[in-house]
Amino acid sequence: MPFSPNEQLILMNQLPIILIFAVIFLAASTPTSNTAGEKEITWYSMEEAQQLAREHGKKVLVYALAEWCGYCKKMEKEVYPEQDVINTLAKYYYPVRLDIESDREITFNNEVMTESQFALKFRISGTPTFYFLDDQGEMLGAQPGFIPADTFNNLLIYVGSGAFMEVKFDEFMKRKHTDSGSK
Numbered sequence: 001m002p003f004s005p006n007e008q009l010i011l012m013n014q015l016p017i018i019l020i021f022a023v024i025f026l027a028a029s030t031p032t033s034n035t036a037g038e039k040e041i042t043w044y045s046m047e048e049a050q051q052l053a054r055e056h057g058k059k060v061l062v063y064a065l066a067e068w069c070g071y072c073k074k075m076e077k078e079v080y081p082e083q084d085v086i087n088t089l090a091k092y093y094y095p096v097r098l099d100i101e102s103d104r105e106i107t108f109n110n111e112v113m114t115e116s117q118f119a120l121k122f123r124i125s126g127t128p129t130f131y132f133l134d135d136q137g138e139m140l141g142a143q144p145g146f147i148p149a150d151t152f153n154n155l156l157i158y159v160g161s162g163a164f165m166e167v168k169f170d171e172f173m174k175r176k177h178t179d180s181g182s183k
Contacts (some may be wrong), residue, residue, distance in 0.1 A: 038090045041080055046118075047107040049094035053135040059160055061093040062131035064100050064119060069127040071146040082149040085156065092160025100124050109137040132159045140164070 044052065049060045065072040079085055089095050098106070100119035105112055113121070122131060122139070130147075132140040140159060147155065158164055158172050167175070 038086045041086055041089055041095055043097050044094045045106065046096050046098070049096045050109070050133075050137055052094045053133070053137075057135055059093050059135065059140070060133040060137070061089065061095045061156070062098050062133065063095060064098050064124045064127055064129040064131065066100050066127045072128045074146055075128050075152075079147065079149045079152050082153070084153045085149055088153050088156045088160065092156060100127060130155075 046060075046062075052058070053060050063075075065075075098115045098118060100116060102115040104115050106115055106118060107113075108118055118124075122142075124131075126144050128146065129142060129144040131142045134140055141164070143155060154173060154176065155169070158169055163172050
């Protein structure tokens with residue numbers, strides 16, 4: 001049923017107001033993608049993470065897990081939701097989730113293999129294990145086991161910022177605490 005001329009005029013006068021509210025609503029509900037405001041961790045495929053790492057000079061964090069792993073579930077419940085961890089990962093890394101028992105194919109350094117073959121290649125037997133790769137896919141280091149959020153975030157900063165090339169982790173932590181205590 002068509003609108004009367006009077007109803008059309010009222011609707012036309014209200015249209016700019018409706019559009020303004022629609023734009024405000026969409027802007028408020030659209031997630032942003034900046035390193036300081038991520039709401040959750042963005043996980044990448046291995047191939048995608050390596051490509052982006054090369055393009056942007058970031059590192060790749062490989063989170064090796066198993067479905068049955070209790071400490072992996074604890075990492076996902078207690079550590080990964082922490083905003084500091086989310087922000088640090090977004091700043092320095094392209095993170096990858098890798099199931100050490102999966103037959104899902106991945107491409108690592110242009111070589112096709114399954115996730116379980118990757119785990120065998122890098123001798124991952126315990127979970128969780130965290131592998132740090134540079135932007136060229138070279139192994140920087142690994143850390144096995146559950147890591148509490150504060151320590152994990154500091155480890156991410158330590159490797160991500162390149163501090164691992166200059167000082168040992170305990171020295172990095174001492175400096176960090178000295179610097180934060182002097183402010």
